[in-house]
Amino acid sequence: MDKCGFDEHRSLKLLALNLITISRDFQMMSLRKLFVLATLPFCISLAQAKEYKEIRFGVDANYAPFESKAPDGNLVGFDIDLGNAICAELKAKCKWVESDFDGLIPGLRANKFDGVLSSMTVTPVREKAVDFTNELFSGPTSYVYKKGSGLSADVNSLKGKRVGFFQGSIQEGYAKAVLKKAGVKVQSYQNQSQVYYDLVSGRLDASIQDTLQAKAGFLSSPQGADYEMSEQVESELLPSKTAIAVVKGNDELKAQLNSAIKAIHENGTYAKLQTKYFGDLNLYSGK
Amino acid sequence: MIELLQEYWKAFLYTDGAEITGLAMTLWLLTASIFIGFLGAIPLAIARVSDRAYVRWPVQFYTYLFRGTPLYIQLLICYTGIYSIAAVRSQPLLDEFFRDAMSCTILAFALNTCAYTTEIFAGAIRNIPYGELEAAKAYGLTGWRLNAFVVVPSALRRALPYYSNEVILMLHSTSVAFTATVPDILKVARDANSETFLTFQSFGIGALIYLVLSFALVGLFRLAERRWLSFLGPAH
Amino acid sequence: MIDNFFEAVGLPGLSMQGFGPLLLKGTWMTIKLSLLSLAVSVILGLIGASAKLSSSAIAWLPAQIYTTLIRGVPDLVLMLLIFYSLQTWLTSLTQYLDWNYIEIDPFAAGVITLGFIYGAYFTETFRGAMLSVPKGQREAAVAYGLSRSQRFFLITFPQMMRFALPGIGNNWLVLLKATALVSIIGLADLVKAAQDAGKSTFQLFYFLVLAALVYLFITTLSNFVLRRLARKYSAGSREALQ
Numbered sequence: 001m002d003k004c005g006f007d008e009h010r011s012l013k014l015l016a017l018n019l020i021t022i023s024r025d026f027q028m029m030s031l032r033k034l035f036v037l038a039t040l041p042f043c044i045s046l047a048q049a050k051e052y053k054e055i056r057f058g059v060d061a062n063y064a065p066f067e068s069k070a071p072d073g074n075l076v077g078f079d080i081d082l083g084n085a086i087c088a089e090l091k092a093k094c095k096w097v098e099s100d101f102d103g104l105i106p107g108l109r110a111n112k113f114d115g116v117l118s119s120m121t122v123t124p125v126r127e128k129a130v131d132f133t134n135e136l137f138s139g140p141t142s143y144v145y146k147k148g149s150g151l152s153a154d155v156n157s158l159k160g161k162r163v164g165f166f167q168g169s170i171q172e173g174y175a176k177a178v179l180k181k182a183g184v185k186v187q188s189y190q191n192q193s194q195v196y197y198d199l200v201s202g203r204l205d206a207s208i209q210d211t212l213q214a215k216a217g218f219l220s221s222p223q224g225a226d227y228e229m230s231e232q233v234e235s236e237l238l239p240s241k242t243a244i245a246v247v248k249g250n251d252e253l254k255a256q257l258n259s260a261i262k263a264i265h266e267n268g269t270y271a272k273l274q275t276k277y278f279g280d281l282n283l284y285s286g287k
Numbered sequence: 288m289i290e291l292l293q294e295y296w297k298a299f300l301y302t303d304g305a306e307i308t309g310l311a312m313t314l315w316l317l318t319a320s321i322f323i324g325f326l327g328a329i330p331l332a333i334a335r336v337s338d339r340a341y342v343r344w345p346v347q348f349y350t351y352l353f354r355g356t357p358l359y360i361q362l363l364i365c366y367t368g369i370y371s372i373a374a375v376r377s378q379p380l381l382d383e384f385f386r387d388a389m390s391c392t393i394l395a396f397a398l399n400t401c402a403y404t405t406e407i408f409a410g411a412i413r414n415i416p417y418g419e420l421e422a423a424k425a426y427g428l429t430g431w432r433l434n435a436f437v438v439v440p441s442a443l444r445r446a447l448p449y450y451s452n453e454v455i456l457m458l459h460s461t462s463v464a465f466t467a468t469v470p471d472i473l474k475v476a477r478d479a480n481s482e483t484f485l486t487f488q489s490f491g492i493g494a495l496i497y498l499v500l501s502f503a504l505v506g507l508f509r510l511a512e513r514r515w516l517s518f519l520g521p522a523h
Numbered sequence: 524m525i526d527n528f529f530e531a532v533g534l535p536g537l538s539m540q541g542f543g544p545l546l547l548k549g550t551w552m553t554i555k556l557s558l559l560s561l562a563v564s565v566i567l568g569l570i571g572a573s574a575k576l577s578s579s580a581i582a583w584l585p586a587q588i589y590t591t592l593i594r595g596v597p598d599l600v601l602m603l604l605i606f607y608s609l610q611t612w613l614t615s616l617t618q619y620l621d622w623n624y625i626e627i628d629p630f631a632a633g634v635i636t637l638g639f640i641y642g643a644y645f646t647e648t649f650r651g652a653m654l655s656v657p658k659g660q661r662e663a664a665v666a667y668g669l670s671r672s673q674r675f676f677l678i679t680f681p682q683m684m685r686f687a688l689p690g691i692g693n694n695w696l697v698l699l700k701a702t703a704l705v706s707i708i709g710l711a712d713l714v715k716a717a718q719d720a721g722k723s724t725f726q727l728f729y730f731l732v733l734a735a736l737v738y739l740f741i742t743t744l745s746n747f748v749l750r751r752l753a754r755k756y757s758a759g760s761r762e763a764l765q
Contacts, residue, residue, distance in 0.1 A: 102477065106484055106486045109484070129484050167478070167481060168481040172481075180305060187468055194367075201367075202376065202382075203386055203388075
């Protein structure tokens with residue numbers, strides 16, 4: 001409820017009503033109509049102060065165990081559960097809108113959703129386009145390649161080999177800036193599952209992605225049995241902090257989400273979900 | 288916008304430093320698939336109008352299959368589907384062929400355009416005025432000579448307007464190649480979009496390049512029609 | 524249910540491994556999308572064709588630009604352009620007019636996009652068909668004193684449909700196959716369902732072939748219906764001798 005006591009829908013109806021009555025009897029402007037007209041600008045601008053009853057999160061559901069699609073079509077994953085918990089804290093309904101990963105930030109700016117909760121790492125480039133909440137979790141980057149292939153995180157061992165990654169991810173930035181210059185053949189894919197698919201079929205010699213995603217989403221599956229992970233790749237182009245993205249300037253939603261994140265840490269929901277998906281691993285760096 | 292152009296103009300046109308991309312790649316895909324499709328369609332079209340059912344039905348089935356399914360699915364099957372079969376990967380020649388993204392893509396495009404072109408040429412062969420065939424037979428031309436000197440040239444000329452349509456549609460269809468990791472114009476546009484988030488500008492530049500290409504092709508075909516179809520009268 | 528059938532027949536390898544419902548949902552989405560886009564593009568096509576055939580330049584020029592632009596740019600590029608930009612434009616429009624935010628859900632955006640693109644192709648089809656109706660019909664209608672809309676709905680439209688039908692059929696098939704591309708902009712159609720199923724079970728070839736067969740089935744059905752329609756609308760006319 002805002003200052004003048006109207007809610008959004010009623011203010012819109014009132015606007016319509018006013019337009020009709022004004023056009024019909026322009027001559028007979030009663031005092032009541034004048035009063036309503038005068039308070040209209042207030043109502044409309046104040047009605048923008050939103051109470052989020054429904055929060056729409058944009059997600060690219062191809063990143064198990066963080067977000068993926070179950071056979072029955074429902075979305076499952078660590079991010080999905082975190083998002084639902086955050087919505088529960090804010091007493092709002094969660095709506096998940098699927099999109100391609102590189103369509104998430106354009107979609108956010110086009111108001112297709114209110115926030116992006118899709119293992120999106122906080123990078124300086126992205127911070128120029130959107131605002132980020134506090135940290136959700138942290139995840140380092142590493143390579144995945146066939147056991148016994150002789151490859152390692154050392155760039156020299158990858159020279160001439162084909163390395164695949166997910167388009168729009170921070171690994172793409174690293175690949176373009178560092179690997180390509182070092183003579184590695186780099187290949188971007190529409191989503192993470194396609195990267196693994198080509199890795200298994202032999203089109204790629206290695207893939208570079210988030211460590212946890214590789215461990216839980218690929219190496220633990222039957223297809224990943226012959227593959228191993230390298231040590232973590234250290235680079236300032238590969239930050240590890242992940243957060244929720246909101247439209248630049250939407251401080252209100254950002255504050256609400258931050259308070260919800262803090263709440264789920266305090267009441268133990270975060271720890272419970274973390275154990276459910278990752279066992280003993282601690283993803284939260286607290287930075 | 289200016290930075291976008293400065294950073295990506297080269298990638299849009301011919302290379303991104305490591306391989307051929309953009310306009311050059313699209314043109315290469317188009318010419319390769321059209322060339323293979325065209326050459327394959329001529330004998331297939333002759334078979335398609337044959338009196339003998341056992342010659343006609345395989346071709347009919349092939350065109351039915353490839354014209355009845357989307358090109359995108361055909362590309363996916365060629366690129367991801369076939370390579371996932373263990374039998375393909377164990378054979379060294381097939382393995383080498385299907386591993387390369389480019390060959391998969393050109394194979395899918397060539398098969399698709401060949402199917403459409405076969406139907407176009409078959410329709411054109413059926414529309415040859417019977418008088419031409421009668422005259423040729425009166426001169427003693429039969430068998431492959433009849434086809435090579437009378438049927439095919441006449442059919443190709445008459446098919447020109449419809450074939451030009453098909454070539455332009457093929458140009459448009461090459462835009463799905465990026466899903467098989469082939470770096471054509473649309474892939475560069477997507478890369479530009481994911482880096483700069485300027486959606487309308489990145490895709491707009493790609494659309495502009497395709498527009499110019501389409502106009503160029505239409506102009507080329509109009510010249511061709513003037514040269515080869517002028518015998519049909521002033522309306523052509 | 525279908526899985527049980529396959530197992531009973533002794534072909535467990537052909538089962539869809541629980542992805543049946545997802546594939547069915549995808550197929551239904553594809554059919555819905557195609558039919559609705561067809562409706563939108565037919566309406567746009569009729570408007571565009573009338574505009575292109577009109578004598579006023581104000582109507583003709585935008586229609587000409589519309590068809591030239593749309594037919595010169597690939598479907599996929601247009602889809603990506605319009606799909607991502609549509610919401611942005613609508614948002615700026617509603618902000619400028621100080622209205623409440625109107626949301627377009629992805630399905631509606633897909634329908635608008637596809638309808639807009641294929642409206643251009645239908646414009647050309649209907650223009651050719653309208654030109655094929657003998658001019659004498661229009662003159663006779665004017666002589667009888669029929670109003671513009673009466674002329675269109677009673678005289679031009681029924682006769683035009685006979686000429687337009689091959690073009691409509693062709694465009695419908697192209698539109699149907701173009702809906703396979705909406706998976707690239709994120710809509711959950713049949714191709715996406717097949718890809719999801721294939722990637723989870725690592726049997727991509729099988730599920731893609733299944734999707735192709737579904738499309739083949741729909742195409743065959745459409746061809747059958749179109750042939751019946753052509754026969755109905757050709758009643759009273761004679762085809763040229765082959």
